[in-house]
Amino acid sequence: MAKVTVDGIEVEVPNGSSVLQACEAAGKEIPRFCYHDRLSIAGNCRMCLVEIEKAPPKPISSCTYPVADGMVVHTDSPMVRNGRRGVMEFLLINHPLDCPICDQGGECDLQDQAMGYGMDHSRYAENKRAVKDKNLGPLVKTVMTRCIHCTRCIRFIAEVAGVPDLGATSRGEHMEVGTYVEKALGSELSGNIIDLCPVGALTSKPYAFVARPWELTKIDSIDVLDAVGTNIRVDARGPEVLRILPRTNEDVNEEWLADKSRFALDGLRRRRLDRPWVRRDGKLIEASWSEAFAAIAEKLHGLTGDRIGAIAGDLCDAESMLALKELMASLGSANLDCRQDGAHLNASRRDFYTFNTTIAGIEEADAILLIGTNPRREAPVLNARIRKRWLNGNIPIGLIGTETDVTYRVQQLGHGPVVLNALNEAFAGKLRNAKKPMIIVGQAALARPDGAAVLAAAWRLAASVGALTAEWHGFNVLHTAAARVGALDLGFVPGANDKSMAQMLDGGVDVLWLLGADEFDTARIGDRTFVVYQGHHGDAGAARADVILPGAAYTEKPGTYVNTEGRVQRGLLAVYPPGDAREDWKILRAFSEVIGHTLPYDTIDALRKRLELVNPVFARIGFLPRFGATDQAGPAGDPVALSDTPFVPAIADYYQTDPVSRASPTMAACTATFATTPLVAAAE
Amino acid sequence: MGESAQTNPVPMRDSFQPSTFAFDAESEGAIPGILAKYPAGRQASAVLPMLYLVQNQMRRQTGSAWVPIAGMDEVARRLDMAPIRVYEVATFYFMFNLKPIGTYHLQVCTTTPCWLRGSDEVVAACRAATGIEGWGETSGDGVFTMTEVECLGACVNAPIIQVNDDFYEDLDGDSTKQLLEALRRGEPPKPGSVKGRQTSAPEGGPTTLTTLQFES
Numbered sequence A: 001m002a003k004v005t006v007d008g009i010e011v012e013v014p015n016g017s018s019v020l021q022a023c024e025a026a027g028k029e030i031p032r033f034c035y036h037d038r039l040s041i042a043g044n045c046r047m048c049l050v051e052i053e054k055a056p057p058k059p060i061s062s063c064t065y066p067v068a069d070g071m072v073v074h075t076d077s078p079m080v081r082n083g084r085r086g087v088m089e090f091l092l093i094n095h096p097l098d099c100p101i102c103d104q105g106g107e108c109d110l111q112d113q114a115m116g117y118g119m120d121h122s123r124y125a126e127n128k129r130a131v132k133d134k135n136l137g138p139l140v141k142t143v144m145t146r147c148i149h150c151t152r153c154i155r156f157i158a159e160v161a162g163v164p165d166l167g168a169t170s171r172g173e174h175m176e177v178g179t180y181v182e183k184a185l186g187s188e189l190s191g192n193i194i195d196l197c198p199v200g201a202l203t204s205k206p207y208a209f210v211a212r213p214w215e216l217t218k219i220d221s222i223d224v225l226d227a228v229g230t231n232i233r234v235d236a237r238g239p240e241v242l243r244i245l246p247r248t249n250e251d252v253n254e255e256w257l258a259d260k261s262r263f264a265l266d267g268l269r270r271r272r273l274d275r276p277w278v279r280r281d282g283k284l285i286e287a288s289w290s291e292a293f294a295a296i297a298e299k300l301h302g303l304t305g306d307r308i309g310a311i312a313g314d315l316c317d318a319e320s321m322l323a324l325k326e327l328m329a330s331l332g333s334a335n336l337d338c339r340q341d342g343a344h345l346n347a348s349r350r351d352f353y354t355f356n357t358t359i360a361g362i363e364e365a366d367a368i369l370l371i372g373t374n375p376r377r378e379a380p381v382l383n384a385r386i387r388k389r390w391l392n393g394n395i396p397i398g399l400i401g402t403e404t405d406v407t408y409r410v411q412q413l414g415h416g417p418v419v420l421n422a423l424n425e426a427f428a429g430k431l432r433n434a435k436k437p438m439i440i441v442g443q444a445a446l447a448r449p450d451g452a453a454v455l456a457a458a459w460r461l462a463a464s465v466g467a468l469t470a471e472w473h474g475f476n477v478l479h480t481a482a483a484r485v486g487a488l489d490l491g492f493v494p495g496a497n498d499k500s501m502a503q504m505l506d507g508g509v510d511v512l513w514l515l516g517a518d519e520f521d522t523a524r525i526g527d528r529t530f531v532v533y534q535g536h537h538g539d540a541g542a543a544r545a546d547v548i549l550p551g552a553a554y555t556e557k558p559g560t561y562v563n564t565e566g567r568v569q570r571g572l573l574a575v576y577p578p579g580d581a582r583e584d585w586k587i588l589r590a591f592s593e594v595i596g597h598t599l600p601y602d603t604i605d606a607l608r609k610r611l612e613l614v615n616p617v618f619a620r621i622g623f624l625p626r627f628g629a630t631d632q633a634g635p636a637g638d639p640v641a642l643s644d645t646p647f648v649p650a651i652a653d654y655y656q657t658d659p660v661s662r663a664s665p666t667m668a669a670c671t672a673t674f675a676t677t678p679l680v681a682a683a684e
Numbered sequence B: 001m002g003e004s005a006q007t008n009p010v011p012m013r014d015s016f017q018p019s020t021f022a023f024d025a026e027s028e029g030a031i032p033g034i035l036a037k038y039p040a041g042r043q044a045s046a047v048l049p050m051l052y053l054v055q056n057q058m059r060r061q062t063g064s065a066w067v068p069i070a071g072m073d074e075v076a077r078r079l080d081m082a083p084i085r086v087y088e089v090a091t092f093y094f095m096f097n098l099k100p101i102g103t104y105h106l107q108v109c110t111t112t113p114c115w116l117r118g119s120d121e122v123v124a125a126c127r128a129a130t131g132i133e134g135w136g137e138t139s140g141d142g143v144f145t146m147t148e149v150e151c152l153g154a155c156v157n158a159p160i161i162q163v164n165d166d167f168y169e170d171l172d173g174d175s176t177k178q179l180l181e182a183l184r185r186g187e188p189p190k191p192g193s194v195k196g197r198q199t200s201a202p203e204g205g206p207t208t209l210t211t212l213q214f215e216s
């Protein structure tokens, strides 16, 4: 530790810290453009100047200067103020004065710091330089004349995203930030450079000229377009969601957000179900809520529970799933399933289906085996954590599955599950020697006939290499659906004598209730089955429905979600559902009354109490303790059943995976741009 | 500005860019020697000599010494670097020509010492002889490219033109004209002072210290 005095305040910081960090520890604000605590240090903007006693008698950039014991720092001396003013003046020489038409206006570091540390005028009277804008694809808009060459975007794309596409070409006055050879940024995390850019050089293309930050209401929520549970902030104006930004959560997403989760929001306005519909004579016609309810009630009349079933979709909140489960129970049915992809998830114990190491725990791992998963596509933010760990060095990573560029080097160990029976001896040795090995099983490994066997084999492997100890739980299931873990926690799966999804299809039930379930082939539903679709988008499920009940999307309801780690998180309502659409649990509650089985909760708080009763994990919001493995006994599965059929990637097109992103023109543009770009092997 | 969300970047290259580049036997022969100079795992350090290999090979093969994008991509592949890292280096240094140039690259120094010694005349003679108007342009016949450079470090023999890898010194309007005519005939004169000065020794001697006469 080093003792440093900053403006008379004494602080202790670890050796090797920068002076800037010491100043922060002392509560002093240091202006900056290039420095970012999650990126490497560049030291090129010179805004963070301070004065250090007994150091060279000149302003010193604090982000690059290491602390020393007994150092005395001044952050507000005349030399410092003058220095910063000078730097600011230089930065503004070539920066256009186009704030009135700049999308960064109101949340611009340059604007703020010019106000705080700059001069009130410029002495520069010559021509400013102009730089041609770059086309970085459908997501990131560029106005490169505004760029101040902080290189944050370059460093993020190369370091965190691992897709080194951006660079600074030419020199001096001619330096330009871009791709040199025109290309769309091939990273699923590219939107984050918009947040990182301290000026308006990189802004959101779909959001261009849409709103000013001060017009927006900002609501905390949870992303549901993958299973990471990224913490987001939903920015809305009136009834419309205009923007989605990440919130910092060190345990989950640090401060990153994946592109689909950030940009699919224009899908929230399109193809919405905003009123109930009832099919009459083969055609869907608009109906009132009571007509829709009456139509369902009539169908249910006289049916026994075993002829009724329900399937929960990928974006559902826990509240509505519990309400649906209990509605089904009141009708005598336990034909429930949440595994639309047919994944052989085992709900008998929680650590059989969660990401037990936790996302933050990845940073402690010292060997990783990926089985049937491409985390880059399935959970880009989580993948960034694996890359971060990989960059720290000394970690073997193996992959059983389709070869792709996951942004770090992996050892290809095979393509199908049989490999698990005879794992490459050298790699198995590395796993055994590792202190904290991780096994990550993806949905591609489970959604296949031998899925249960793969799950069991992966667990056995984890146990045999010492990944399951009292301190370390190295067995992980990586989900792709935000609702899945919550549904499993609630027991939204059939019991031994009840019908599974496959049995409910093909005429196995007479009434099938789809709660936002669109990710399966609806043609498999029996012709005579009466389908109730409750959800927010006119997608596959709605097209097959006999009655449509318009529900709320994730931004339009308060909801509880459990991410792949098993972390329970809550989002708030940002805007109201459109038209006649309602929050989903309320729809179920209202319908239960119609059929005389009134569900015992009138408020969401009462329903949440009920959640906690059903499974105590729902009482623990946000915080997730780390568990070791207490029970070595694994899930059942016949090892002989392991086939040699290669794993098929769980996600074919990252940009369109759910009703929201399929309705999004921005995501469609991404699909068009990237569908033809194959992922090339070998990371930097 | 104002483009719709639907515009997708189509990789756009100038028509003069070849779509592929492969090192020829001569370059291949030089590569192991270059790579051996750097410790294992630090091969990226070889990027500058490798880019020179590309430029020299282009001169051999096409008569024009320049580095095409395909060549930078090949260097990136050989050195296991991201292509953008090679683009950054190639565009940083003035010595790499990023588009085709003439057979003779006239790099005319116009910095103060050369200017004081008459670089304006040299420039004018070059313009007259080649028909080139602006800096960086290539003559219609593809023989000459004219570039304005800063001090070449040979001010003692100002003014200077660097032609490809050679310096021609002590120029004036006439000698520049003769130089260019000789080049056009494909008979490059001997590099160095056009006045026949020995390196940068005084004109007319002395050329060694031993011939100096000191007054006592």
Ligand code: SF4
Pocket (backbone or CB within 6 Å): A146, A147, A148, A149, A150, A151, A152, A153, A154, A177, A196, A197, A198, A199, A201, A202
């Ligand atoms: S575009 Fe923005 S983030 Fe990138 S270097 Fe320029 S100012 Fe920095």
Ligand code: FES
Pocket (backbone or CB within 6 Å): A031, A032, A033, A034, A035, A042, A043, A044, A045, A046, A047, A048, A049, A061, A062, A063, A064
């Ligand atoms: S923040 Fe220190 S130089 Fe940019």
Ligand code: FES
Pocket (backbone or CB within 6 Å): B109, B110, B111, B112, B113, B114, B115, B150, B151, B152, B153, B154, B155, B158, B159, B160
């Ligand atoms: S000024 Fe021309 S060589 Fe120095």
